[in-house]
Every structure is written in structure tokens, then in C-alpha cells.
Amino acid sequence: MLEVEDLTVYYYTSKGVVRAVEGVSFSISKREWITFVGESGSGKSTVAQAVIRLVPYPGKIQGGKILFNGKNILELNKKEMRKLRGREISMVFQDPMTSLDPLRKIGDQVVEAMTEHGVDEEEAKKRAIKLLKRVNIPEDRIDYYPHQLSGGQRQRVAIAIAAALEPSLIIADEPTTALDVIVQESIMELLQELKNSGTSIMFVTHDISLAFERSDRIAVMYAGKVCELGRSEELVSNPIHPYLKALLDSVPDVHSDKKVKAIPGNPPDLRNPPSGCRFHPRCPFASEICKKEEPELVELEKGHFVACHEVV
Amino acid sequence: MELVQVRNLKTYFPVRIGIIDALKRKKLFVRAVDGVSFSIKRGEVFGLIGESGCGKTTLSRSVLRLIEPTEGEVIFNGINILKLNDEEMRKIRKSMQIIFQDPYSSLNPKMKIGEIIAHPLIIHGMDKKEAKEQVLQMLGKVGLTPEKEFYERYPHQLSGGQRQRVAIARAMVLNPEFVVADEAVSMIDVSMRASIIELLEEFRRMYNLSMLFVTHDIAIARLITNRTAVMYLGKIVELSETKTLIDNPLHPYSRALINAAPTISRKKDFKVKIKGEVPNAINPPEGCRLSNRCPFASEICKKEEPELVEVEKGHFVACHMT
Amino acid sequence: MILLSSFLLKPINAIFGNKKGRGYFIAGLVIVSIVVLMAIFAPFIAPYNPTAITMDTFSPPCWKHIMGTNRLGQDVFSRIVWGSRIILYVVLLASSLSMVIGIPSGLISGYYGGKLDRILSMVMDSIYAFPALILAIVIAVVLGPSPINAAVAIAFVYVPTYFRMVRGQTLSLKSQLFVEAAKAIGARNREIMFKYILPNLIPTILVVFSLSVADAILTEAGLSFLGLSVTPPTPDWGYDLRVGQAFFLDGYWWLAFFPGLMIMLLAMAFALIGEALNERMTSR
Numbered sequence: 001m002l003e004v005e006d007l008t009v010y011y012y013t014s015k016g017v018v019r020a021v022e023g024v025s026f027s028i029s030k031r032e033w034i035t036f037v038g039e040s041g042s043g044k045s046t047v048a049q050a051v052i053r054l055v056p057y058p059g060k061i062q063g064g065k066i067l068f069n070g071k072n073i074l075e076l077n078k079k080e081m082r083k084l085r086g087r088e089i090s091m092v093f094q095d096p097m098t099s100l101d102p103l104r105k106i107g108d109q110v111v112e113a114m115t116e117h118g119v120d121e122e123e124a125k126k127r128a129i130k131l132l133k134r135v136n137i138p139e140d141r142i143d144y145y146p147h148q149l150s151g152g153q154r155q156r157v158a159i160a161i162a163a164a165l166e167p168s169l170i171i172a173d174e175p176t177t178a179l180d181v182i183v184q185e186s187i188m189e190l191l192q193e194l195k196n197s198g199t200s201i202m203f204v205t206h207d208i209s210l211a212f213e214r215s216d217r218i219a220v221m222y223a224g225k226v227c228e229l230g231r232s233e234e235l236v237s238n239p240i241h242p243y244l245k246a247l248l249d250s251v252p253d254v255h256s257d258k259k260v261k262a263i264p265g266n267p268p269d270l271r272n273p274p275s276g277c278r279f280h281p282r283c284p285f286a287s288e289i290c291k292k293e294e295p296e297l298v299e300l301e302k303g304h305f306v307a308c309h310e311v312v
Numbered sequence: 313m314e315l316v317q318v319r320n321l322k323t324y325f326p327v328r329i330g331i332i333d334a335l336k337r338k339k340l341f342v343r344a345v346d347g348v349s350f351s352i353k354r355g356e357v358f359g360l361i362g363e364s365g366c367g368k369t370t371l372s373r374s375v376l377r378l379i380e381p382t383e384g385e386v387i388f389n390g391i392n393i394l395k396l397n398d399e400e401m402r403k404i405r406k407s408m409q410i411i412f413q414d415p416y417s418s419l420n421p422k423m424k425i426g427e428i429i430a431h432p433l434i435i436h437g438m439d440k441k442e443a444k445e446q447v448l449q450m451l452g453k454v455g456l457t458p459e460k461e462f463y464e465r466y467p468h469q470l471s472g473g474q475r476q477r478v479a480i481a482r483a484m485v486l487n488p489e490f491v492v493a494d495e496a497v498s499m500i501d502v503s504m505r506a507s508i509i510e511l512l513e514e515f516r517r518m519y520n521l522s523m524l525f526v527t528h529d530i531a532i533a534r535l536i537t538n539r540t541a542v543m544y545l546g547k548i549v550e551l552s553e554t555k556t557l558i559d560n561p562l563h564p565y566s567r568a569l570i571n572a573a574p575t576i577s578r579k580k581d582f583k584v585k586i587k588g589e590v591p592n593a594i595n596p597p598e599g600c601r602l603s604n605r606c607p608f609a610s611e612i613c614k615k616e617e618p619e620l621v622e623v624e625k626g627h628f629v630a631c632h633m634t
Numbered sequence: 635m636i637l638l639s640s641f642l643l644k645p646i647n648a649i650f651g652n653k654k655g656r657g658y659f660i661a662g663l664v665i666v667s668i669v670v671l672m673a674i675f676a677p678f679i680a681p682y683n684p685t686a687i688t689m690d691t692f693s694p695p696c697w698k699h700i701m702g703t704n705r706l707g708q709d710v711f712s713r714i715v716w717g718s719r720i721i722l723y724v725v726l727l728a729s730s731l732s733m734v735i736g737i738p739s740g741l742i743s744g745y746y747g748g749k750l751d752r753i754l755s756m757v758m759d760s761i762y763a764f765p766a767l768i769l770a771i772v773i774a775v776v777l778g779p780s781p782i783n784a785a786v787a788i789a790f791v792y793v794p795t796y797f798r799m800v801r802g803q804t805l806s807l808k809s810q811l812f813v814e815a816a817k818a819i820g821a822r823n824r825e826i827m828f829k830y831i832l833p834n835l836i837p838t839i840l841v842v843f844s845l846s847v848a849d850a851i852l853t854e855a856g857l858s859f860l861g862l863s864v865t866p867p868t869p870d871w872g873y874d875l876r877v878g879q880a881f882f883l884d885g886y887w888w889l890a891f892f893p894g895l896m897i898m899l900l901a902m903a904f905a906l907i908g909e910a911l912n913e914r915m916t917s918r
Binding site: 039040150152153180181182183184185206207208209210212213236246247248250251252253254255256257260261262263266267 | 471502507
């Protein structure tokens, strides 16, 4: 359904060009949940924003193709893009206050999300009530303003708006990072329900455990590139890329007594990324070739892609 | 040997109210911490977990008297610190320190790293030259090398992880017996967290330090704490050895909390569920505070407040149903 | 010269880069520096004794007297040069005085809060409510005319400006974690105020300083215009402006024009610096 080829996004800051995302390719099929995992600065959010062409200034999509049902999104004009957003692809942000209007009632905002795309007012109102009910916002809250709701409820409203027109893809960029675990769980469940009813989910998080629980596939990003991509159980039980291995070793788990190990060094400065494999300065297995040549993302087993010289 | 004993501690904050309520002399309080008791042994890491708004941060500040508690006792080394005057309190702070969550606002932007870490020493009477020696040593211990270079830098020149190391150095340089770590790793990037935790663990081992480790992340609590208390709306609802608590949580709230924590080590059952969200602490529900959200609540839960009772050795629960 | 200017530009570039406000800042700085240099080197710059009475009265600007002479035959340019000393002296003394009172009281009021804060705020607000010039005139009249009294009068008027700014900022800084951290290491309140809060106020204080100096220049000129600052024959811009304006309609325009121009330029220069710093700080 969605195919991204060779996506490259740079940020033109006053302190130099940040090569935030470089040569990222992946696809999402119908009714699939794919999660992008990475640390801050890995480019995971930028990929998500690029798919809906909302990369913030001074970022620019430098190259690549984003094919949505065969059409290249990057070639659409503004009007076509507006039509696509919300109707075909919609987005949920980390902070729901960035997308909700603080001065308007939540019910009206859900209604507007539909009327803007040509649904008539009466119909939209009926559907808004249903939608809010579906995301567990009681009917009497429909006239509330965003600030009267808790963080979790606001995020539910944001999801209701995103789901209003039954888009084929919902992009969720760290929607639960600011929330507590119990609320997080309920938001995840909501997304799962949307997925079960036919929507594809592109989820972005820094928490690999969270990614593992609900997603079909996981893409692990490091320094602007996808280093490993595959089915989520496969990735967690059989990690191949040294970065993913190190990442899994560095996070504690509630139900295991394993000791954690930090990854030595720091993520690179993407204004001037390391030559060859971007992980090589921190990689315990790096050899000469890693410093010189960039590894390509290769399919090792069916559906399991890795970008590493040492394992190919 | 108990180093810190907290007895029936309460911290209430007055709520700003309208003029009419003020005339009626109605006073409202946020009961952020409402009758909490626990103790921490020497060399023990005591965890405090709960969602935002449960009072864990207020509790951590009240124990150090950075917020003035309303009622109760905090006994440190046999002394009730809530009875001390300003000067005595200032002196005892040498032995009880805190590491904050946000390494960006916890360091004075106008002071050099060296000065930040040296200041506690100077306050407690060390001369500048000796303090500098100690600070350089400390910088080495927290892994900020080359020491001399970091000494001269300003906070904004450091990454989040490095700043948190500075905050740890500032707390540890006084050689305290007790340290509160308030979400000390939650703002640090995942791959760096482990190294900060390792550092804290190292200090604990070396100096037989006691710690109050406040976190919302149960996985981290499992990693570093010996015992853990679960807080809900200003009260401790369950307290036990951390491993027991996670493997066999008894209180419905702890069960929901632990169940909701994402994990990769097993497929979870999504069964124990708590409805809704944490209500505010101005008007907590009567009886058991979880009664309006608890799937197991019965009549008694709505009327009587359950007490924290020992159900097996060292495992305390406050629930009528267990 | 080029070396000197590049030496001066370096810190300016460090603060402003190529950002907005840099031009304002440099323009303001150039004017202020000229006036300061004029004050310091007055004996070498002024071609004549500023108080010497000569027969050459009411000479219009010419090569001998580039700004002309006044009714007593004194060289206007020389009086401008020497007059910069008085105005800078009064204004800087006044501003330092208001800072010395306004900053600590603002810090204490904001930091401790409570009753003291309420009383101080009320007093300061009531001073602030008066029009600055009128209040300064009243005080200067009560104290009697002299430069020091003028400075005290002006200082009094600007104390609330510093107080309000410092108090407000202290209130917000007080809730910052590093202040709590200072308490936790056992710092005394005095140390927290002066070592942790005050250094973070300096950028704002600089802005308020430049803007209030700009304002104080006009107030000083106003006071000496009314004869409440220096006594003749001491050269002073405000005084010369007053005396000069009486002859304006007789066609002796230069008597009032040059002192007036200087007052305006100097006030504007400080205002430019203040605005530029303000711009820089808010855009960060």
C-alpha cells in the first residue's frame, strides 16, 4: 500500500546540514502495524513526518519516492496533498496539544475534521459522537475544551480526529511518551482496535519493548538509516545487527533479571556522520571495510533485512 | 539497621480558592502525601513507583524537607529532621542528597561544572584549593574525563547524559549516607540509561549508600532496587521486595501497573485492567482510593479505608480483597 | 584602526552573530562611545574654556566656532564637550543608585515572598504610578538644586523599574530545579540569591539598564532645564537648552539646537542598545 524508496531528508540549519535521514526504504501493507524504533536523533520521527510531507522547517525532503497506492506523494500539489491528509493518511503527535485547538470544544473539532473533507454537518455530528464513544470519551464530555481533559483523554481525542475519515494509514509519532503506563496501554489498545478494523499503523517510539508488543514488523533506525528490519518476534529473539543487539542489552525488562550494559560512546553528529557504516565507531565488531564502505540493507532470511558487513 | 524512617508523613498543599469559598472559611487541600510510613536500611535501594500525580515526587522532596511536610516524622540516623532549626537542617543536608530528573534545569547555567560540584564542599567549610582537588577526583569517578577540561566547561556545552553525571557528582561529592534519586534516568536516552544506573550502583556499593529511587519505570526499579513501594493517590498500596512485587503483585493497582509495563520477555495477558485515570487528590474517593476504578471493588471498599497489612513476610498490601 | 574595530566587533559578533539587532547595537555603542570619549578627553577636545566669557557673542556656526557662541560669547561646542561630563555623571550615578537599591530589594522580595513582598510591591507600585519627571521635579525641589541631588531624585524614580523586573524574574527562577538543588546542598538563602539567581538576571538587568538610562537622560535634561541640577556657569546640556531656547525665535537657532540634538542622540543610543539586547534575548 505504501512504498518508500530511498527517502532522504536533510535539515538546513544555521550550523550546517544535518543529514537526518538518508536512503531509507520500506513498505507498509494493508492492515499492518510497523514500528520505527530508535534513539533521539536517529531520524525515526523525521521518516514519519516525511511520509505525510510534514517535515518541519528547516528540513527538506532531498530525494526518494513515497508511493501511496502507486502514486508518488512527493509529486502531489498542495491541494492534492491536503485532500490526502486526514482522508488517506493521518497523523497523531506526541503532544496532542499541538494538533488540538485550545479554544474550541473537542466535539466541534472532531466534526470539523470530517466536514473539511466534504462530509455533511448532520452526518459528521452523528459520527463524531460514535467516534468519541469508541475512543472512550463519555458523551457528556463532547462540549469540553482540551484543557479540561487529562493528557490521555486529549490523546484519545487526537486519535478520534485522526481516525474520523477511516484513513488507510495512521502515523503515530511517540503518542504515549508523555503518558503513564496504564494510560499508555489503553492508547495502544485503541490503536490495535483501529488496526483490526483495517487501518495500517506506522508507529514511532524509542521503547523497543513497546514496539515488540503490538507491531507486526519493526524497523530499527540508527543515525538516519535503517539498520535492521523484520518481523518483531524475529528481531527481538534473533537480533543480528550489532546496534540492535547492544540496544536490547541496554534496556532493562520488568520480567527478567538480566543485567544491562550501556552502549559505549555517543550517537554521531549528523552534520558530519562517520564514513562507511555509521555505527562503526561504537561497534565492537567493526573491521576495515566498515570504516570505508556503507553496508546495504540485505535480506538475510525471508523478510529479515540487515545492514551490516560483518554478518553478510 | 534503619537509616531513614518515615512515619505517617503527610504533605498537604492549600488550593487557591475563589473569594466566596474564602469568605465561608472553606479550606481545600491537595493531599499529595497522605499518611505514608516506610523505612530504608543502610545500603538499601528503596524504590517508589506510581503514575504521575500519585505523590511520589512530593514524598521524595518531603523526606528531605525540601518541601515542608504537614505532619509526621522523618527520622534520619535517630534524629527527627522535621524538628531541626534552619542551621541544624543546613548541616544535616551534607548527609542527605538528591539527584533530579531533569539534568537541563538542575544545573545553574551561569556556573562552570567545576564550580557546581565544588559549591557543596565550600558551603560545608572546605577551602577552595582542597575542594578543587576533590572535584577533579569526582569528575574522574563519574567518567567526565579529561577532568580539567570538564571542570572549565559550562552546562550548555554538555549532553544530557553528561549533565546527569555532573548532577550525580554534585550529590556524591559530600559523601552522603542517603540519596534521593527522583526519576534520575527517565530523561536520558535509552542507550545511556544503563551507564547512569551502573554509576549509581557503583556509588551505592562503594559507600554503602542508602537510596530512595523514585521512578515510573518498573523495569528500572527491578534493576536497581531491593524493596519497592507502590503509591496511589498519596498512599502506599503495596510494599515488598521488588522481585516479589513484580512476580506476585497482590494489590489490583500494582497488578495493573506491572501488567501495563511493556516487556519483551513474555507475551502478556491483557487482562487486569483499571478503568479511567487517576482522579485529583483534592477530593479522593471515600474508602479505598482505588474503589471507583477497581474491577474487584465491593461495598466495604467504598466505605472503609484499607490499612497496610503484612500478608506474608515483608510483603505489605492495603486492600480489603486480599 | 581596522585592527581595533575587528577587536571590538568580535564580542558583538559572539552575542549577535548575523542576527537582527546587531546594527542597532553597533550604532548605539558608537554614539555612546563618542560621548564617553568626549567626557574623558574634554580638556583636549574642547578648543576653548567653556565658561570663559568673550566679546564674540551670538556668533553663528563658523570655522572658528563650529557650533557658534552664546550670548556670553562662550563656545557652544566646548560647552557641549564639557557638558557631557555632567550628564553622564548624573545619569550613571542615578542609575547605579537605583540598581543598588532596586536589585537587592527585588531579589529579597521575590525570593522570600510573604508579607514583606506584599508591602514592598505596594510601595514600589505607588512610586511607579507617578509620572517620572514630575516626581523627580518634586524631589529635586525638596532637596535643592545640585547635580548630586538631581541624581538622587532620578535614582528614586527608577528604583521601581529595577525592583519590578528583578522581583518578577526571581519569582520564576525560584521555581527552577537548580535553586532547589542549591537548597539541597545546604546553601544559605543569601548564597542562593546572589550566586544562583542574580547571575541569571544579568542579561535582563543590562536591558533595563540601557533603557532606563535612555529615559534618565531625558529626565536629567528636564531637571536641569528647570534649573534643578547644575548652577551656572557649569556647562550642561539641559541648562544650555533652556537658555538657548529663549533666543530660538530671534534666529539664534544653534544655541538650543546642538544641546537638544546631543540629548536626543545619547538617549537614542542607549535605547538602541537596550532594544537590541532585548531583541536578542527574546529571540533566543
